Amino acid sequence: MRAIVYRETGDPSVLQLVERPTLEPGTGEVRVRIVVSGVNPTDWKSRRGAASGQALPFDEVVPGQDGAGIVEAVGDDVQHVSVGDRVWLALAAYQRSNSGSSQEQAVLPAERVFALPASASFDQGATMGVPAITAYRALTVAEDGPDELHPTALSDKVVLVAGGAGAVGHAAIQLARWAGATVITTVSGPTKAALAVAAGAHHVLTYTDADIVEQIRAIAPEGVDQIVEVAPAQNAELDLAVIRNRGSISVYANNGGDEVTLNVRRHFALNVRYQFVLLYTVGIDAIRAAGDTINIALADGALGIGEETGLPLHRFSLEQTADAHALVESGAVGKVLIDVTVA
Incomplete structure (x- = not known):
């Protein structure tokens, strides 16, 4: 399967498209076929680091904290999602080398996976993670x-x-x-x-x-x-x-x-x-609570996307991930999405 990786910090040119093996989920893990990946400022800041050329905690990293797709496989002790479910992701890449959403198939902890309401699109799911959970946390403290x-x-x-x-x-x-x-x-x-x-x-x-x-x-x-x-x-x-x-x-x-x-x-x-408010260290209980309520708001039609609801969308292919990162880094208004696979 195709994946975007980087092996050192730097500008968008460090992002490379590679072929990687499809992995099986372990206990408490889920494999998701990514349909749409969302790009956030935290993604390019992590990729850029404090300076170019720095070593990473892993040999290579798949970027992308947010995304949406379809569950392909589940490991033991996973109960809240099943094979075939439509889902969205939060903090997919946090402290993991190969769980980011900038790839066709991602294996990640089940606690970072949320069922996507039937009325919500994959595009909506891919915009929830970092922005919506951050906003939710900011409004409940x-x-x-x-x-x-x-x-x-x-x-x-x-x-x-x-x-x-x-x-x-x-x-x-x-x-x-x-x-x-x-x-x-x-x-x-x-x-x-x-x-x-x-x-x-x-x-x-x-x-x-x-x-x-x-x-x-x-x-x-x-x-x-x-x-x-x-x-x-x-x-x-x-x-x-x-x-x-x-x-x-x-x-x-x-x-x-x-x-x-x-x-x-x-x-x-x-x-x-x-x-x-920093999602990385807020704790998974707070993330899960936010995600559950965000799903209610999604089902109520309260979290629309697109220019008509104030959030213009900018689309890229997986091969154009470097361009997607560059656009977010430039301060573009709206949401940058990467089309990874066909729904």
């Missing part, structure tokens, strides 16, 4: 918020999503809206604003406006309950100016810088909670 989402879980809350045109921002808007929140998002300009509106945000604002604080406070006079933050260094002052007492700020990325300066007294006064 507030001190005064819900531990899990459902259609009324956030009905009395105001959620601010920074960067609503990104993949995580898009999922956060959709999940927050599905859970009943009033959703505000900030974007850089009209093109991204149109995508955020299509995703379902109630209020779409331009973060460079001089009166952005006043605009947000006009919507939420008492302050926003929850902020889903992509750029904490750039937005620290704005976040502090609009967060309510006992509000929470969920940070899932470091766009704009690694260092954040916080005014201790002002944060003390508001009892503000910062929660950092």
Whole structure:
């Protein structure tokens, strides 16, 4: 079977298409025929590493944390999926050399495999993993918020999503809206604003406006309950100016810088909670809980994809995986998908 591998860190040119043997799943494992693979920023960041040419923990690595496909075989002690099931994947490549979704057949731990609702497409499944689970986690860590989402879980809350045109921002808007929140998002300009509106945000604002604080406070006079933050260094002052007492700020990325300066007294006064979100170390129980609820939202039709719902799709073949990585690395808006096999 065909697979994409890299043997050292570097730019997209280190990705190679190779032939590899088809593996059998062991105890607690599942083999999935990958139909569609999703590419995320974490994929190119792992591939690039801190510097080009670095050694890897394995002889070679198959990239791709997210994907969707059909179960071909199951090992012992696997009960929640069966041969022939349509599924989506989360963190497929984490700490494993050959489980990534950038290959025709992937063997991975069953706990990272989720049944795909009958109404959801493989494209939808391949977009869930990192973006949707990150968004779900960011929306369920507030001190005064819900531990899990459902259609009324956030009905009395105001959620601010920074960067609503990104993949995580898009999922956060959709999940927050599905859970009943009033959703505000900030974007850089009209093109991204149109995508955020299509995703379902109630209020779409331009973060460079001089009166952005006043605009947000006009919507939420008492302050926003929850902020889903992509750029904490750039937005620290704005976040502090609009967060309510006992509000929470969920940070899932470091766009704009690694260092954040916080005014201790002002944060003390508001009892503000910062929660950092990294899926790799959040624990499988949290991943599974998020995936189960995401499936409910998928079945409810709340997690649409495509330009009409605010997430343009960019498609590549498996042979074009390097181009797919390069597009994500360039900061393209939307979701990059790789067509691996025919459904």
